[in-house]
Amino acid sequence: MWSPNSPDLNPVDYAIWSIVQQRVYLIRVHDIDELRQRLITEWCGLEQRAVDDAIDQWQRRLLFSQCPRRRRTF
Numbered sequence: 048m049w050s051p052n053s054p055d056l057n058p059v060d061y062a063i064w065s066i067v068q069q070r071v072y073l074i075r076v077h078d079i080d081e082l083r084q085r086l087i088t089e090w091c092g093l094e095q096r097a098v099d100d101a102i103d104q105w106q107r108r109l110l111f112s113q114c115p116r117r118r119r120t121f
Contacts, residue, residue, distance in 0.1 A: 062101040067093065
């Protein structure tokens with residue numbers, strides 16, 4: 048049984064958030080206001096393609112979670 052917090056089944060929590068996190072921390076953050084602004088900027092600038100890719104990957108993972116004996120290729 049798969050956990051509801053599994054990275055295999057929560058693409059926004061893991062795939063999308065990791066992209067935003069990587070971009071936010073390219074340069075050292077000096078205070079909470081700067082962090083907040085960077086998060087907003089990166090979230091608003093996130094390309095639709097990144098979201099679409101995460102959804103496509105999620106659909107493949109969902110299929111594999113339903114049939115755990117299948118060979119994993121993602």
